[in-house]
């Protein structure tokens with residue numbers, strides 16, 4: 001079987017590599033020549049654990065190819081996945097220009113019947129537009145070639161992408177044709193061996209499922225952030241409350257970790273987009289509007305805690321940051337809450353020294369020039385007046401109190417992910433502030 005994946009980003013590259021791993025012949029296509037040239041040399045553009053080795057293996061076996069030519073990739077391909085970006089437009093709606101440009105290109109170059117699958121996250125009705133864009137190009141050249149469209153949203157998480165793709169909780173496919181269903185079922189069969197279901201449904205339902213899933217997860221996070229803030233006021237510990245509610249199987253213990261607000265390329269964008277879609281039907285999604293508002297406020301909470309601790313005067317203070325990426329195991333800085341926190345602190349006159357195991361190169365492209373970067377976690381603690389833990393990378397989990405005490409000017413830790421033991425911090429002489437943990441225990 002031969003397939004093509006257009007868009008070689010987080011989703012396209014992982015999708016292509018995982019399909020190649022099952023023996024399918026895959027061509028990953030991108031318009032970014034540098035990216036494709038690098039991939040041909042074995043240089044992977046993103047940090048995703050396990051991906052590099054898997055790519056290398058499949059390239060060596062001759063099953064995984066990289067190209068800038070969509071036209072060439074179409075040769076004998078049975079399925080083509082569209083996995084390009086759908087960034088938010090100015091009004092919050094998803095920008096479909098990349099998706100539709102690919103659809104038109106498919107129509108311009110296809111020579112045999114093919115299933116066109118949209119894997120990008122797209123609003124309801126997009127598959128219709130994809131179908132129309134392909135058809136318009138076929139009509140222009142009087143080509144009567146049958147083709148099918150399908151929607152196959154992706155649910156992988158960055159940092160755990162390969163595992164999520166190989167062992168999905170479910171695969172969602174929206175289609176209106178039995179022929180397309182047959183081809184897609186065959187392609188996904190290797191991932192269904194452990195009884196993970198493949199759910200076929202109508203196309204609008206598949207498209208909406210993706211937004212509903214991300215919105216539900218974002219809602220859980222904002223809910224817990226709201227509860228965490230209440231915990232601080234009433235003297236409760238959100239870690240306890242989280243365990244207390246998470247052990248109710250109806251609620252579940254996943255995605256209820258409070259923190260510094262959800263970030264990344266998807267939750268913020270997708271919550272905005274579904275609100276926008278609903279508004280266009282004159283149906284305000286009040287709950288999700290609140291989810292978004294809580295999240296915006298939550299991103300500012302750490303900076304507020306720091307300012308409050310130093311009596312609203314952090315001018316000239318040196319603040320050390322551990323972690324910059326929006327979550328561990330990725331170098332992705334898109335919508336990272338760290339960017340909001342840095343902005344707030346810099347505006348108040350603080351000097352920032354940051355360390356992240358992999359995201360510093362990405363951060364340098366997006367963050368204030370005034371901040372400096374360290375070689376390792378302890379490097380940034382030299383003369384620091386405070387440490388802020390922003391991303392829960394494993395290497396930050398067990399801090400070396402002796403070294404910290406020696407290096408830091410002032411012993412205070414603000415833990416944006418609640419990974420530290422408050423008592424242990426206090427016993428080692430550190431003032432400690434987590435998220436949603438009673439301030440009473442602070443010395």
Ligand SMILES: NC(=O)C1=CN([C@@H]2O[C@H](COP(=O)(O)OP(=O)(O)OC[C@H]3O[C@@H](n4cnc5c(N)ncnc54)[C@H](O)[C@@H]3O)[C@@H](O)[C@H]2O)C=CC1
Pocket residue numbers: 006007008009010011012029030031032035083084085086098101102119120121122154155156157158265266
């Ligand atoms: N990043 C993630 O974890 C997830 C993303 N998604 C969705 O998947 C889609 C892709 O997201 P990412 O992989 O993060 O995007 P990305 O920004 O990492 O990659 C998109 C790629 O598409 C390429 N591209 C743009 N126009 C093109 C064209 N005409 N022809 C060929 N290539 C083209 C770009 O050069 C870029 O390399 C988005 O809709 C996103 O919402 C869904 C699930 C997870």
Ligand SMILES: O=C(O)[C@H]1O[C@H](OP(=O)(O)OP(=O)(O)OC[C@H]2O[C@@H](n3ccc(=O)[nH]c3=O)[C@H](O)[C@@H]2O)[C@H](O)[C@@H](O)[C@@H]1O
Pocket residue numbers: 121154155156157158159214217221254255256257258259260261262263264265266267326327
């Ligand atoms: O559509 C997408 O792109 C993807 O978006 C998320 O995946 P991702 O953004 O990679 O990462 P998550 O692990 O979901 O984390 C998102 C944000 O929420 C935050 N988060 C997550 C969980 C939690 O309990 N608390 C919390 O604050 C993380 O720190 C991070 O900033 C979804 O989890 C994926 O299923 C989906 O495919």
